[in-house]
Amino acid sequence: xxxxxxxxxxxxxxxxxxxxxxxxxxxxxxxxxxxxxxxxxxxxxxxxxxxxxxxxxxxxxxxxxxxxxxxxxxxxxxxxxxxxxxxxxxxxxxxxxxxxxxx
Amino acid sequence: xxxxxxxxxxxxxxxxxxxxxxxxxxxxxxxxxxxxxxxxxxxxxxxxxxxxxxxxxxxxxxxxxxxxxxxxxxxxxxxxxxxxxxxxxxxxxxxxxxxxxxxxxxxxxxxxxxxxxxxxxxxxxxxxxxxxxxxxxxxxxxxxxxxxxxxxxxxxxxxxxxxxxx
Numbered sequence: 536x537x538x539x540x541x542x543x544x545x546x547x548x549x550x551x552x553x554x555x556x557x558x559x560x561x562x563x564x565x566x567x568x569x570x571x572x573x574x575x576x577x578x579x580x581x582x583x584x585x586x587x588x589x590x591x592x593x594x595x596x597x598x599x600x601x602x603x604x605x606x607x608x609x610x611x612x613x614x615x616x617x618x619x620x621x622x623x624x625x626x627x628x629x630x631x632x633x634x635x636x637x638x
Numbered sequence: 639x640x641x642x643x644x645x646x647x648x649x650x651x652x653x654x655x656x657x658x659x660x661x662x663x664x665x666x667x668x669x670x671x672x673x674x675x676x677x678x679x680x681x682x683x684x685x686x687x688x689x690x691x692x693x694x695x696x697x698x699x700x701x702x703x704x705x706x707x708x709x710x711x712x713x714x715x716x717x718x719x720x721x722x723x724x725x726x727x728x729x730x731x732x733x734x735x736x737x738x739x740x741x742x743x744x745x746x747x748x749x750x751x752x753x754x755x756x757x758x759x760x761x762x763x764x765x766x767x768x769x770x771x772x773x774x775x776x777x778x779x780x781x782x783x784x785x786x787x788x789x790x791x792x793x794x795x796x797x798x799x800x801x802x803x804x
Contacts, residue, residue, distance in 0.1 A: 539755035540644045543746055545681065546753075548648050550742040552655050552674070558735050559659040567664045567715055571671050571706065575658055578678055578698070581690075589685045589761050590754060594768045597690050598777050601769070604697050605784050609791035611702045615709045616798035622713050 545586040552579035566618050566628050570611075577607050640758050643684060651677035662717040664710045668703060675699040686761035689769045 556579060559572030581600045588596025622628060654673035661667045675698045682691035773781055 538639060538641045539757055540641050542753040542756055543750055544644070544648075545685070545756065546746045546750075547743055548651065548681075550739060550746065551652065553742070554735055554739045555655045555659050557738065558731075562731060563659070565664055565715065565717075567706065567710055567713075568658075568667050571658060571664075571667055574671060574698075574702070575655060575674065578674060581694075582678055582681060585682050585685050585687045585690060588687065588764075589756065590750075592761055592763070594763050594772050597687050597764055597769050598772055600687070600690050601693065601773070602780060602784060604693060605788065608697060608702055609788050611705055612795045613791050613798070615705055616795040618709060619713070620798050628713065628715050 542586055542590055546583055549579045549583040549586065552576075552582070564629050564631060566621070566630055566633075569630065570614055570618070574607060574611070577603055640684060640756065643680065644756075647677040647680045651681070664715045664717075665707065668706050668710060671706075672699050672703050675703070684758055685756060685764075686759070687764040689764060689766045 553576050556572045556574075556576030559575065560569055563569050563572065581603055584596040584600045584603070588594065588600075618628070621633060625633060627633065651674050654670040654677065657670035658667045658674065661670065675694060679691045679694040679699070682688075682694060
């Protein structure tokens, strides 16, 4: 019995991964890395969905995780197309240098 | 054995997650993110989500990350230039982040103080049969809406990535 981990530890791991994703989203300057931080946050939320699904013994959480994955795939396709377009027009990937809407 | 696997792969996920944020080169971040996703797939298996673990490896670590690596290679992205970020972010960034983490963990501890222990194999309804049955009966409408979403995403990606007409 001692060799089993409480469910809240999974949720804590999910929280830590989410906070790491937030940190990457806020602190990094490369567009692609910011985008990957969003994927990290989505993964953390998926882990908590699956953990709650285990707690309530229902498969519904898995369905939500499935939909999050589908939306993440669509988002990755569109987002990377946007990054390609930005790079073609401005030939930079740094967020700070894409500021034509600032003033 | 459950605890050992959890600690091993949670540690891998944490180290790779920190690596995603810390590394300055995008390709190293991407490979670390693949590590996070693989470790999370093992944790899904421990939680009884067999189908989701397989989809995690195939779709996330396979398809999406290949797309990322492809774009990084295509654009020949190099490390980011060090810029002086805002002073507010320098001083308040890390403390606010720790505050966020503390609030989330406080909520977890308050809402579920006696969480059940995770026993491998105790939840056996995460296979493709159960997920598919639920997906095609109760969640049929969201499933169909998702197909429309993917169609829109394909159209958007094609429109965005085509050669610009001068």
